[in-house]
Amino acid sequence: MFKNLFKKKTSDNDPFILQPLEGELLPIESVPDPVFSQKMMGDGFAIQPTKGAVVAPVDGKVISVFPTKHAVTLVDHNGREILIHVGMETVSLKGEGFTAFVKDGQTVKKGQKLLEVDFELIKDKVPSIITPVVFTNLSDNEKIICDEQGIRII
Numbered sequence: 001m002f003k004n005l006f007k008k009k010t011s012d013n014d015p016f017i018l019q020p021l022e023g024e025l026l027p028i029e030s031v032p033d034p035v036f037s038q039k040m041m042g043d044g045f046a047i048q049p050t051k052g053a054v055v056a057p058v059d060g061k062v063i064s065v066f067p068t069k070h071a072v073t074l075v076d077h078n079g080r081e082i083l084i085h086v087g088m089e090t091v092s093l094k095g096e097g098f099t100a101f102v103k104d105g106q107t108v109k110k111g112q113k114l115l116e117v118d119f120e121l122i123k124d125k126v127p128s129i130i131t132p133v134v135f136t137n138l139s140d141n142e143k144i145i146c147d148e149q150g151i152r153i154i
Contacts, residue, residue: 015152015153015154016150016151016152017057017058017133017144017150017151017152017153018055018056018057018058018110018111018151019047019057019151020047020054020055020056020057020084020114020131020133021047021049021051021052021053021054021055021131022049022050022051022053023047023048023049023050023051023131024047024048024050025045025046025047025146025151026045026046026047026048026130027045027046027146028043028044028045028046028132028134028144030046030130031046031088031128031130031132032088032127032128032130033088033128033132036085036132036134041083041134041136042083042134042135042136042137042138043134043135043138043143043144044082044083044132044133044134044135044144045132045133045144045146045151046130046131046132046133047130047131047133048129048130049086049117049119049129049130049131051119052116052117052118052119053113053115053116053117054072054084054086054113054114054115054116054117054131055110055111055112055113055114056074056108056109056110056111056112056114057074057082057084057110057133057151058074058076058077058080058082058110059076059077059108059109059110060074060075060076060077060082060107060108061074061075061105061106061107061108062074062102062103062104062105062106062107062108062114063075063081063104064104065100065102065103065104065114065115066091067095068090068091068093068094068095068098069095069098069099069100069115070085070086070087070090070091070093070095070098071083071084071085071086071090071091072084072100072102072114072115073136074108079137080135080137080138080153081135081136081137082133082134082135082136083132083133083134083136084114084115084131084132084133085131085132085133085134086098086115086117086129086131087117087122087126087128087129087130087131088126088127088128088129088130089126089127090122090126092125092126093122093125093126096121096122096125097117097118097119097121097122097125098115098116098117098118099115099116099117100114100115101113101114101115101116102114135153138153142154
């Protein structure tokens with residue numbers, strides 16, 4: 001009983017972000033599209049994916065699953081908006097190779113599957129499968145850190 005009283009609770013202020021796709025973590029500046037690499041939409045990171053399951057990087061709510069299923073926008077419990085944009089120019093695929101597991105307005109838990117992407121099917125049809133993860137509304141004093149401790153907002 002006492003263990004539960006003093007057990008550390010995961011708070012809404014948990015700064016750690018789960019990597020939403022398996023693969024190599026890359027700086028946002030390496031995304032082959034200036035809208036992302038020049039942080040026009042916000043700060044973040046990118047992933048060179050090796051598997052197709054896209055999971056929620058935080059606890060929160062789905063704001064939008066794009067009709068073409070190539071991107072999902074979430075909001076965490078602190079009001080931070082997160083865009084996961086799978087690949088470059090993937091909107092042109094009109095949903096081919098993508099399966100959505102969530103819908104607009106749905107509450108999600110960190111690690112919950114959002115999308116499945118068939119990278120083998122789409123990789124030769126688009127310029128890149130590098131996937132940016134962008135925080136579109138960080139405050140001026142917040143930034144994304146990716147290091148040996150993990151991905152977090154400070």
